[in-house]
Amino acid sequence: MSVLTSAMLNAAADLDQPAFIRRLGPDEIAALRPAADGPLAGVPFAVKDNIDVAGIPTTAACPALTEPAPRSATAVQRLLDAGAIPIGKTNLDQFATGLVGTRSPHGACHSVFSADHVSGGSSSGSAIAVAAGVVPLALGTDTAGSGRVPAAFNGLVGVKPTRGLVPTRGVLPACPSLDCVTTLTRTVSLARTAFEALIGPDPDDPWSRAMPVVPPPEVARTIRVIAVPDTPLDLDPPHAAAWQAACAHAASVARLVPVDVSAFLEAAQLLYGGPFVAERLGAFGQLLEPDGPHLDPTVRRIVRAAATITGADVFRGQQRLAELRATALRVFLSVDALLLPVTPGHPTLAEVASDPVGVNARLGTYTNMVNLLDLCAVAVPAGHRDDGLPFGVQLIAPAFADRPLLDLASRWLGEPVQPPSVRSLLAVVGAHLTGEPLNHQLVALGGRLHARARTAGGYRMYRVDGPLPRPGLVRGAGGPVSGLEVEIWDLPAAGIGELLATVAPPLALGPVDLDDGSTVPGFLTDPNGVDATADITEYGGWRGYPGRAG
Incomplete structure (x- = not known):
């Protein structure tokens, strides 16, 4: 094991919050046999503990799950094959159900910028590991915003790829039709390298799909036109001021076009306010019985409530989602991407404790719909609020626009972009x-x-x-x-x-x-x-x- 990795393991142990559920030992890392070379050679990374690492239990923050994974998830194996070195499994909202980072029997995580404010979830530990400098790269998952929210609350880049581009074989499912493996980094450059190492279909994953050789006609190679909401958003005052500054910055990297985002926001409400939560019950509901101290009560209550949802409810929800999708995607006929804040505000740990469901639900206002509408997204830092907390926005584009969207994220952050070759x-x-x-x-x-x-x-x-x-x-x-x-x-x-x-x-x-x-x-x-x-x-x-x- 390299000296660099030893320093990373020591840093993980010194964190002042429960970002890691398990830190890997030198023998465990050696047994995983990271490649000696590759585009990520020697890069340490952390893995959200709903993603399999061979020989290590995948707990999803449920201590009752103790069976070691027989093999690594496709995403983990691809990073190993690219030379990256895993150092540990990170904390999360239990069963990847939450956007706050507090729904874990291992303890709540907080933003690295404030011990009073939530870290965001469910990929809370992965975000903390990167933001605290323990690792430069971490894997998370993002079904409803679980990678983008903690990225925004910790000043990171969070890439939520097009559904299926990164296989989810070896991920303990939350919503199999919507789950995405995401990355958290401090730079777009590293996120891009990881993205290219991770994508590609897996015959063992029925939800995986390949990046088309020729992108869909509406996907521009260079993003020059960004949509912004044409009406004020429901943001907390510190967020509202930061949002205005972010829009001013956006105008320096692209042309802004006001659009109606009501179809996007209504679709977001369907994920938990409609019948789609029933997919979580089908995916891991059997793990919620019997009740006990190993289960987070909020997660259990939310998911078990889906037992009252009928098949007719689901089909009605699918019909409404199809209608909203048709309306929302028309926006992308004349624009390349959509700019939204990641969240309406940044709650404190105390606010979440007093209203765990309501505060969490509000955090998904601008993130929940992205997978439902089959879009890709990148969360990027957008300065700080007046109180010093980081503010993040998300760049959203149609499926398979991942590469030009990463180029836009690079321009947003002032990182170099290789111009595309043209005919x-x-x-x-x-x-x-x-x-x-x-x-x-x-x-x-x-x-x-x-x-x-x-x-x-x-x-x-x-x-x-x-x-x-x-x-x-x-x-x-x-x-x-x-x-x-x-x-x-x-x-x-x-x-x-x-x-x-x-x-x-x-x-x-x-x-x-x-x-x-x-x-x-x-x-x-x-x-x-x-x-x-x-x-x-x-x-x-x-x-x-x-x-x-x-």
Whole structure:
């Protein structure tokens, strides 16, 4: 065992709170045979104790579970194969049911910034281990926010990947259809390295899935447009002030677009306020009997209450969730990501003790829906509140947008980002936009959405009639300084030629100036070929024009 790992083990023992349930000994670490090289060679990591490490009991903070795991979880084994070194199993809200970090017979964890305030859960111990400097990397899980909440309360980066990208084989389930293995780190750079080591399907995990070779059409390679709520949020005053500062920072890394987030927030209420808690009863309800001091009473009460939920309730909940998903995901037709605070506030240990269910439920206001809606998310630090406590936000994007979302997180924190390699770029403004009738042509030609953007100022847009109405973009026509909506697509060079053959006059290929100062080819219109009475510039782009369908 390296000197570095010995120092980490000593640091774990010296913590002033119960972050670790079990610290591994040198012989136990050696028996796991971490690789001698790899992208994470020599990096110590901690493992939330609902994730299997071979030869060590997986207790999920339930002392009655004492059987050693026969083999390591897929996620743990992949980190071992990448050279990382496990040093211990960390504390959690029992059975990963909670967002507070206090529902454990091993004791409550608190934020490293305040002994009076909760650490956040359920991945409480993993967050403390990283925030206290014991390890640079820890595994947690995130079903309802269990990785993102403790990340926010301890000034960390918490990556909640697209469901299934990191297999959950070897994770004691909370909600098998929603569970995600997450990472907690201090930098996006390390989180990215761990992400690449962790992802990939596992034939032994029926919920796992592969990252598509070609991302979905709505996923941009470079995130330039971020949605923010169009109405005030229900935040505690110190959080509200920090949120305003975070939005100002967001405007320096992307263009902000106000959107209605009510469908997202209603979906969040379904996880515990609807029938979906029944999945927890099915996943581990048998471990809640008989009652005893080994069980957290709040966890037991919440999960056992699901016994009254009927199959009809579940199907009604699924129907409502499908309706909300359809509404919510339409937001991502015109934006790349959604910015939300991680929590509405940062409660104290005393506040949780006086209302353990109510305070916990409020903490999930902005996190519970992410897995229900099949989204990915990264929690990032966003400064501090006036009282010195850390404030965290989350960047949320559609499934399989994990890599561009990590790039955005790097830009948020000022870390370097490797620019993506591109082929030929093309600006589109009408029926070829994501979600519009001819977008399939770009996809069929091997195109990929590179970025959402706006033109430079001065462009105007006109409706051009025909079998399929089209927008005519006219350069230098005295349009608004703020520009008009466009998408930049990355295509094979031959693809642009094939697409050009399908474009009829008065449209033609020409240079389009963008709001970032760059210029790319795009389809422009001869000003003499448009009807001046069909000016639709006021709508800000083709997608906002109500008459585009005909």
